[in-house]
Amino acid sequence: MLNRIDLADIHAPKRLAGMVLDMLGPLDGAVPVVQVAEALDISAVHIDRFDGFEGMLLTDRRRTDGVILANTRRGDRRARFTVAHELGHFLMERHVPSDEGGFRCMPSDMHEKSKAERHYRQEAEANRFAIELLAPAHLAVPLLVDPPDLRQALSMRDLLDLSLEACVRRQIELADQTLAAIWSHEGRVRHPVRSRAFPFLTCQKGHALPKETAGFRAIQKGERGITRMTETSAIAWTNNPEIEIWEQTRIGKNGHAVTLLWADMPDEGDDNGESHRELGMPTFR
Incomplete structure (x- = not known):
């Protein structure tokens, strides 16, 4: 049974998604992300064509409840990811809303960033939560x-x-x-x-x-x-x-x-002993 109280004070997105999945129980297919959001105090999820944003979370700073809007302009499957992304913002209570009404996410925000600024860190964490929830390993x-x-x-x-x-x-x-x-x-x-x-x-x-x-x-x-x-x-x-x-x-x-x-890739120590430096991070959409 999904219980938001049990998710309080979990700030690591991968662990948070894992906890939600544990509560949800065994799955052999797609995560019912809208139902998950509604069970965790999201009062409404609106999936439709919108102008000017990819996703939006309407909530107050105390996260009493929330409303999620997800844009279908890039397809229904992309909108499912957007719902999970906004749910991540809602559950990670350290995330600071972008304005008085909540979180407004643009298409460029739906990529993980390497920048250290709070906004990009929050967007990267919401993306990480979304992919760990919807495509668990x-x-x-x-x-x-x-x-x-x-x-x-x-x-x-x-x-x-x-x-x-x-x-x-x-x-x-x-x-x-x-x-x-x-x-x-x-x-x-x-x-x-x-x-x-x-x-x-x-x-x-x-x-x-x-x-x-x-x-x-x-x-x-x-x-x-x-x-x-x-x-x-x-x-x-x-x-x-x-x-x-x-x-x-x-x-x-x-x-x-x-x-x-x-x-x-050659194993470490092959040829002249050089190894390839690890670079780059995959992102999600």
Whole structure:
């Protein structure tokens, strides 16, 4: 049984999400996030098309109760994540409202940030709570078998009722392999994401996809679907020609695509003994 009193004074987002899931009991599918929010003193959840914000939590500073608004402009699955994000703000009582009416979250706030400012820290914590609640490791990891494949993220999407982008990011974070992903539109990078161990990606936002890659050729053909995982040029994606990289691309509609990269990283002590510095943090949407 969900009881907000038992969640008081828990400030770590992952632990807080775990406690909510423990109260909820065994699940074999999508978390009923609206019902969870309503059981934890959210008096109403409005999921609709709105202008000017991604999500909003209307509450007072004492968190007596709250109302959540979630925008469906980016899809119903994205709106589920937004509901969980706003619930995170509500439950983490150290979070300070952005104005007198509560929390107003813009699309740019739905990314984890590395900045130390309170606003970005709060947004990152709300995102962490949301993904740990909606895609807990015990449900996501069993889908991530070897070798990696974008179809695993699609299975996670369908099982957990999340956006494909959130599931690819969760795949990168939880998989045993060293992964990265490049989201693109009409052959240009929208944003790259990589695991901590993946080497620096030379292909950054606004860049054209490397022409020597299988992803570029598949996108040029314009046929929707998922390519097979094939070995690719490491130097096309990174500044390290010594590693082996495989790639796979899913071509969606209206010129949108995502390319999954899998790096075979040398064990520490291999070759000249150098190891790759851990960089980057996956974010969620």
